[in-house]
Amino acid sequence: MSCEPDAPLPYEMLSYLDSLPEPHIVCDSGYRIRAANAAYQRIYGHSAGIIGQRCHQASHRSDIPCDQAGETCPLAQALQSGQRERVLHLHHTPQGEEYVQIELAPIHDAQGELRYFIEKMEPLRMHAHDGGPRLTGTSPAFRRMLEMVSRVAPSDAAVLLHGESGTGKELVAHALHESSHRRSHAFVVVECASLAETLFESELFGHEKGAFTGATHSKPGLVEAASGGTLFLDEVGDIPLGMQVKLLRLLETGTYRRVGSTELRHVDVRLISASHRSLPDMVAAGKFRQDLYYRLSTFPIRLPPLRERREDIPLLAAHLLQRVAPGRDMQLTPDALQRLQGWPFPGNVRELRNVLERACLLADGDTVEDGVLAQALQPEAAPWNQPAPASSIALPGAVPSAPGATLQQLERQALLQALQRHAGNRAQLARELGISERTLYRRLRQLQQDGALAPGC
Numbered sequence: 315m316s317c318e319p320d321a322p323l324p325y326e327m328l329s330y331l332d333s334l335p336e337p338h339i340v341c342d343s344g345y346r347i348r349a350a351n352a353a354y355q356r357i358y359g360h361s362a363g364i365i366g367q368r369c370h371q372a373s374h375r376s377d378i379p380c381d382q383a384g385e386t387c388p389l390a391q392a393l394q395s396g397q398r399e400r401v402l403h404l405h406h407t408p409q410g411e412e413y414v415q416i417e418l419a420p421i422h423d424a425q426g427e428l429r430y431f432i433e434k435m436e437p438l439r440m441h442a443h444d445g446g447p448r449l450t451g452t453s454p455a456f457r458r459m460l461e462m463v464s465r466v467a468p469s470d471a472a473v474l475l476h477g478e479s480g481t482g483k484e485l486v487a488h489a490l491h492e493s494s495h496r497r498s499h500a501f502v503v504v505e506c507a508s509l510a511e512t513l514f515e516s517e518l519f520g521h522e523k524g525a526f527t528g529a530t531h532s533k534p535g536l537v538e539a540a541s542g543g544t545l546f547l548d549e550v551g552d553i554p555l556g557m558q559v560k561l562l563r564l565l566e567t568g569t570y571r572r573v574g575s576t577e578l579r580h581v582d583v584r585l586i587s588a589s590h591r592s593l594p595d596m597v598a599a600g601k602f603r604q605d606l607y608y609r610l611s612t613f614p615i616r617l618p619p620l621r622e623r624r625e626d627i628p629l630l631a632a633h634l635l636q637r638v639a640p641g642r643d644m645q646l647t648p649d650a651l652q653r654l655q656g657w658p659f660p661g662n663v664r665e666l667r668n669v670l671e672r673a674c675l676l677a678d679g680d681t682v683e684d685g686v687l688a689q690a691l692q693p694e695a696a697p698w699n700q701p702a703p704a705s706s707i708a709l710p711g712a713v714p715s716a717p718g719a720t721l722q723q724l725e726r727q728a729l730l731q732a733l734q735r736h737a738g739n740r741a742q743l744a745r746e747l748g749i750s751e752r753t754l755y756r757r758l759r760q761l762q763q764d765g766a767l768a769p770g771c
C-alpha cells in the first residue's frame with residue numbers, strides 16, 4: 315500500500331485495504347488522495363504519482379471537483395449524506411477512458427468526526443471477450459442506460475432489456491453477465507424467435523432418450539448449460555404461449571423437467587431477456603402472460619435508439635471502423651462524419667456498422683470521403699425509396715404502394731421487393747435492410763402468416 319509519508323493513516327486500515335482484490339484509494343474531505351492499495355497499483359500501475367493529487371485531477375484530469383463540472387461526485391454526496399454512495403464514472407486510466415463503478419464509504423474517527431473516504435473502483439466490463447465488440451458511448455442517454463446496467467449487474471435480479479432492433483441489447487446482456495459474480499460460468503443465448511414451438515421445450519429443458527421420434531439419446535437443454543451462469547432469452551415476446559407457463563415455473567421455483575422425464579431438476583440461473591416489441595401491449599392483446607411479464611421485468615432497462623444519442627456517432631464510428639476494417643486505420647472526413655450524424659438510422663448501431671463496412675469496401679485508401687459515404691448510405695435507403703420494378707414478380711397478396719398506403723404497408727412492400735432481389739440470400743438481405751437475421755426471420759414469418767408471402771419463400 316502506498317500512502318502519503320507525512321500523515322500516516324492507521325496501519326490496520328492500510329493492511330486491510332491491501333488484502334482486498336479490487337482497487338481502492340483513500341481520500342480526505344479536501345478530495346486529496348492519501349493512499350492507494352496493492353490492487354490499485356497492480357491494475358493502474360501509477361499509484362505513487364497520484365498520492366497527494368486531488369481525485370478529480372487523477373481520474374478526470376480536471377482542476378475542479380466533479381459536482382462543479384456537471385458530474386455526480388460521490389465524495390460530495392457522502393459529505394452531505396454521511397452514508398455510502400455509488401456512482402458510475404468515466405475515468406482516465408493508463409488503459410484509456412474506462413467506465414468505473416465507484417463505491418465510496420465515509421470513515422469516522424472515535425469522536426464521530428468524518429475523517430476519510432474509502433473509494434472502491436471496479437471497471438464495468440463492456441465486452442463479452444477481449445477483442446470482441448465493445449459497448450461504446452458517452453452521451454447522456456447512453457450513460458443513463460449504463461448507470462442502470464452497473465446498478466443491477468452485481469445482483470441476481472431478472473433484467474428485461476427493451477429497445478429497437480440494433481440498439482445493442484445482446485451486447486448489454488453480455489456486459490451484465492461479465493460484470494456479475496457469474497462471469498466465470500456460462501452465458502447461454504436462447505434465440506426465441508427462431509425456435510419452432512415443437513422444439514422449444516426440448517431445446518430449453520432437454521429431453522430423455524425415446525421422448526419423441528428421433529430422440530435417440532438423452533440431451534441436456536440450454537437451461538442446464540447455463541447452470542451457475544446467465545440465460546439470455548432474446549426476443550422473449552416470441553415464446554409460444556404454451557411454453558410461457560413452464561418458463562414461469564422455472565423462474566418461480568428454479569425447477570424444470572426434461573421432456574420425457576418425471577424427474578424434477580433444480581438449476582441456478584440468472585435470467586436476462588430482451589424484446590424489441592412492447593410486452594405490455596402483448597399482455598393487453600392476450601399474447602403474453604402478465605404473470606411472466608412481471609417476473610421477467612423485475613428490472614427493466616430501455617436502450618436508447620441511435621437518434622437519441624447522435625453525439626455518440628463519432629466515437630461509435632471510430633470503434634466500428636476498427637472492427638470492420640482491422641489493420642486499415644480508416645478515418646472519416648469531417649464532411650462524411652457530418653453526413654453520418656444527419657442520417658436517421660432506423661436500424662440503429664447495426665445499420666451504422668453496415669454502412670461503415672460498405673464505405674470501407676468502396677474506399678480505395680484509408681480515408682472515407684463524403685461522396686463514398688453517400689454511396690454507402692444508398693443501399694440502406696433504397697428499399698424505402700425505390701418504386702417497385704416493372705418486372706416485379708407478382709407475390710400473393712402484395713400490398714399497394716403510395717399514395718394512401720400506411721407506413722406499415724410501405725414497409726411490407728419494401729421487404730417483399732428486397733426479398734425478390736436477394737432470393738435465397740437471407741444474410742445479405744438482412745445486411746441491406748440494416749436488421750438482424752433474427753428480425754428478418756420474424757418479419758418474413760409475419761408476412762407468411764398474413765398471406766402476403768407464400769409459405770417456404
Ligand SMILES: Nc1ncnc2c1ncn2[C@@H]1O[C@H](COP(=O)(O)OP(=O)(O)OP(=O)(O)O)[C@@H](O)[C@H]1O
Nearest residue numbers: 447448449450479480481482483484485663664750
Ligand atoms: N453501444 C454500442 N457500441 C458498440 N457497438 C454496438 C453498440 N450497440 C450495438 N452495437 C453493435 O451493433 C450490432 C447490433 O447489436 P445487438 O445485436 O446487440 O442489437 P440488438 O438490440 O440485440 O438487435 P436485435 O433486436 O435485432 O437482436 C452489433 O454488431 C453490435 O456489436
